[in-house]
Amino acid sequence: MRALLTVAHLTIHEAGRRRILLATVIGGAGFVALYATGFHFIVRDMRSHGGLDGLQTRLTLTFFTLAGLYGANFLAVMTAVLLPVDTLSGEIGSGVLQTLASKPVRRSDILLGKWLAFVTIALVYLAVLASGVLLAAKLHAGTLPPNIGRGLALMALEVTLMVTLSIVGGTRLSTITNGVMVFGLYGLAFIGSWVERIGTVAGNHAAERIGTLASLLVPSESMWLLAAHLMQPGFMRGLEITPFTAGLAPSPAMVWWAAGYTLAALLLAIYWFRRRPL
Amino acid sequence: MSERVIETRGLRKRFGNKVAVADLSLFVGPGEVFGFLGPNGAGKTTSLKMLLGLIEPSAGTARVLGAPLGDRRARAGVGFLPEHFRFHDWLTGRELLHFHGRLYGLSGPALRSRIEELLERMDLVEARDRALRHYSKGMLQRVGLAQALLNEPRVVFLDEPTSGLDPLGRLLVRDVIRELKSRGTAVFLNSHLLGEIEATCDRVVFLKAGRTVRELDLRGRVDRLEVELRLQGADAATLSGLDQFGRRIEADGERVRLELADEERLPEIAAYLVERGVRLYGMHAARPSLERVFLEVMGEEGRPG
Numbered sequence: 170m171r172a173l174l175t176v177a178h179l180t181i182h183e184a185g186r187r188r189i190l191l192a193t194v195i196g197g198a199g200f201v202a203l204y205a206t207g208f209h210f211i212v213r214d215m216r217s218h219g220g221l222d223g224l225q226t227r228l229t230l231t232f233f234t235l236a237g238l239y240g241a242n243f244l245a246v247m248t249a250v251l252l253p254v255d256t257l258s259g260e261i262g263s264g265v266l267q268t269l270a271s272k273p274v275r276r277s278d279i280l281l282g283k284w285l286a287f288v289t290i291a292l293v294y295l296a297v298l299a300s301g302v303l304l305a306a307k308l309h310a311g312t313l314p315p316n317i318g319r320g321l322a323l324m325a326l327e328v329t330l331m332v333t334l335s336i337v338g339g340t341r342l343s344t345i346t347n348g349v350m351v352f353g354l355y356g357l358a359f360i361g362s363w364v365e366r367i368g369t370v371a372g373n374h375a376a377e378r379i380g381t382l383a384s385l386l387v388p389s390e391s392m393w394l395l396a397a398h399l400m401q402p403g404f405m406r407g408l409e410i411t412p413f414t415a416g417l418a419p420s421p422a423m424v425w426w427a428a429g430y431t432l433a434a435l436l437l438a439i440y441w442f443r444r445r446p447l
Numbered sequence: 448m449s450e451r452v453i454e455t456r457g458l459r460k461r462f463g464n465k466v467a468v469a470d471l472s473l474f475v476g477p478g479e480v481f482g483f484l485g486p487n488g489a490g491k492t493t494s495l496k497m498l499l500g501l502i503e504p505s506a507g508t509a510r511v512l513g514a515p516l517g518d519r520r521a522r523a524g525v526g527f528l529p530e531h532f533r534f535h536d537w538l539t540g541r542e543l544l545h546f547h548g549r550l551y552g553l554s555g556p557a558l559r560s561r562i563e564e565l566l567e568r569m570d571l572v573e574a575r576d577r578a579l580r581h582y583s584k585g586m587l588q589r590v591g592l593a594q595a596l597l598n599e600p601r602v603v604f605l606d607e608p609t610s611g612l613d614p615l616g617r618l619l620v621r622d623v624i625r626e627l628k629s630r631g632t633a634v635f636l637n638s639h640l641l642g643e644i645e646a647t648c649d650r651v652v653f654l655k656a657g658r659t660v661r662e663l664d665l666r667g668r669v670d671r672l673e674v675e676l677r678l679q680g681a682d683a684a685t686l687s688g689l690d691q692f693g694r695r696i697e698a699d700g701e702r703v704r705l706e707l708a709d710e711e712r713l714p715e716i717a718a719y720l721v722e723r724g725v726r727l728y729g730m731h732a733a734r735p736s737l738e739r740v741f742l743e744v745m746g747e748e749g750r751p752g
Contacts, residue, residue: 175549179535186537264533268594271499272550273523446462447501 172274176282177289184252184290193248193294200244201301204237205309212309224404227312234306234314235397241298242324242393246355249291249331254348256283257339257442267447277439280336284435287332295328296321320400326427327392331355333434334387340441358387362394384419388427391419451510452477452602452633453498458507460493467493469657471507475602478631480624482644482665484737485654486745491637492530494654495606498635499527512601523551526600530607530637532591536580540571540590543579544597551598558597565593570619584611592623602633609643621647641737651737653744661744665737672710676703677729678720685723692716707732 184190211233215226257280260266269279299321307313314320334354338347365380367373384391398418451474458471468490475481485491496502498509500517514521534543541562548558566575569589579587588611595603605624609617624634624647638644644651645665653661674693679701686698692715693707707713713732720727 171552172550175546179546183535183537264529264531265535267496267499267501267529268527268532268534268547268591269550270501271522271525271527272547273519273552274550275519444503446503447496 170278172272173278173282173285176269176274176279177286180256180283180286181290184286189252190290193290194297196244197294197298197301200240200298201305204240204302205305208233208237208305208309227402228404230306230310230312231314231402234302234310235401237302237305238299238314238320238324238400239393239397241295241302242327242396244298245291245295245324245328246331246389248294249287249328250335250348250351250355252290253283253287253332253335253339254351255339255344256287257336258342258344258347261445261447262343270447276443280340280439280442281435284332284336284438287336288329291328291332292325295324299324314400315402316399320396323392323396323399323424326424326431327389327396330389330392330427330431330434333431333438337434337438337441340438340445354387355389357383358390361386362390384423385426388423388430391423392427395419395421395423450477451475452479453481453509453511453635455498455509456507458494458497458509459505460490460497460502461505466657468497468504470659471497471509471654471657472659473652473662475633475635477601477633478628479650480628480634480636480648482648482651483635483637483654484641484644484651484741489654490657491654492606495604495635495637499525499604523598524601526595526598526603528588528591528595528603528605528608530610532587534579534591534594537578539576539578540566540582540586540593541575543590544594547594548597553597561597561599565596568623569593585613585616588612589616589619592620596623596627599630600632602635603627604635604637606637607639608636609638609640617643641741645737653741655745663737663740671735672707672712672732673735674705674707674713674716674730674732676705676716676720676727677701678703679726679728681720681723681725685720685725688719688723689716692719706735 211229215229219226257266260269266279270276303313303317331351335347335351338350342350361380361383363380364376365384368376368378368380395418453473453475455471455473458468459466460468471490471494473481483491483494493502497504497516498511500522504516509516511518512521512524538546544562544565545558548554548562553561566572569592571586571590571593574582574586579590582590588608592605592608595605605620608620612620621643624636627634628649634647636644636648649664649666651663651665652659653663673696681703686695686703689695689698689703689705692712693705695703696706697704705716710732713730717727717730
């Protein structure tokens with residue numbers, strides 16, 4: 170445990186020294202500032218056109234809040250993939266890991282220490298971005314989406330899954346190949362969810378099944394869709410498809426699938442890293 | 448066997464179809480400075496990595512500090528300096544040592560005083576709070592050596608420890624190796640610099656095409672000696688009579704070189720020559736240089752060019 174925490178500490182320290190944290194703070198602050206500014210002007214315009222109480226207005230504001238959360242989720246997912254993408258492959262190539270692995274520590278502690286650090290950074294980033302979006306919504310529109318806690322927990326699970334996939338790839342692949350593969354998987358899940366939704370709406374079972382299969386293969390996008398479903402008011406759920414919301418929510422069983430998937434991926438990473446010649 | 452710090456039998460490593468190490472059989476005793484020699488591509492680094500548990504062998508048996516390869520508890524007694532030591536270059540020298548010390552399970556005042564002691568020993572006190580990216584190659588190598596010694600190991604693996612070091616740095620490494628030996632620490636030295644090996648090692652093993660092919664003890668006892676005689680007035684019969692003492696390598700009338708089995712032959716040769724009225728001007732006996740033995744073992748075909 171001590172070695173695990175030592176490695177985690179070094180990894181977070183590294184993110185600080187290499188200005189990765191600074192870059193995420195600047196990027197995140199820019200995102201939230203832009204979003205809040207946009208929100209401000211939209212709300213100002215709405216107030217001048219008859220107030221914020223009409224159904225259409227409420228719909229627009231909720232839609233804009235969900236769009237902000239989608240942006241936060243997307244940025245956090247990108248960060249989750251990029252942060253650990255070269256932590257194993259890069260350090261094996263530079264010889265850093267050989268020095269570490271010759272110490273009296275388990276390889277699993279090295280891997281889990283890094284995983285813990287990157288998950289922590291990515292989740293803090295997600296929390297900061299999402300809080301910024303929700304704060305802007307509360308300040309400007311005076312409302313918050315329902316089920317925020319559950320929604321954010323699902324987004325956190327997606328981010329954790331993406332960090333884990335990036336680490337799994339790093340045990341076997343070079344940095345570039347790993348990045349291409351993990352983003353490819355993310356894209357697969359994204360497009361799979363659209364195929365599934367359109368297939369469902371159109372009553373096309375083949376498309377629906379392909380989409381479901383893609384979601385099972387990489388359950389990242391399903392977590393966002395479920396979160397978006399929970400965080401929209403009841404009257405919006407009947408709208409079926411908008412770019413940032415899900416009229417047709419994935420089954421809650423997908424949460425268990427995604428959690429089990431993440432755990433299995435982490436165990437696979439440990440297994441591969443222990444056998445990896447250094 | 449239990450006294451041996453390292454012992455391997457028939458250790459083998461294959462990567463796909465390529466055999467990197469075919470048969471590694473060697474041992475290292477406590478406090479012994481052991482030289483591991485071989486040309487590039489002979490399998491030295493793969494062998495070293497197997498002993499450190501970084502690569503799993505395909506076959507064979509081995510024990511380091513009495514435990515099977517890769518044993519985590521045994522690694523607490525092992526130090527390792529990789530070739531061209533590199534670590535996160537944003538760490539300072541002191542932070543690097545602190546981090547590695549914690550991985551060895553050290554902490555608190557004991558770790559801090561060990562770090563100061565090593566910084567002092569490696570002549571890095573002034574540079575201790577500078578980031579590693581501002582270190583010279585030699586300084587990096589020295590801080591790498593310091594991290595290998597944090598745990599006061601029972602065996603230290605040094606992979607080309609003097610690469611990138613200036614003559615003073617090399618002397619420092621040589622002194623450190625002597626200090627380790629005097630404390631009973633075994634040193635497994637992988638180096639291309641034969642002079643370096645000759646100056647520091649007790650015993651060497653030669654690795655050729657992935658096999659340990661020869662062992663040579665460099666301590667006190669001499670098992671092979673070359674003697675060069677400078678003489679005048681020796682006739683052909685006297686010269687061929689020298690063959691009874693050893694093998695003639697070269698003889699041009701005034702200068703004769705012989706290879707002897709041991710140094711007891713030296714006074715006998717002197718007496719033989721004097722009895723025959725030969726005037727003996729010089730008699731210089733020396734062990735054949737390691738370079739010479741290396742070339743003999745590896746064969747001329749291994750030489751590039």
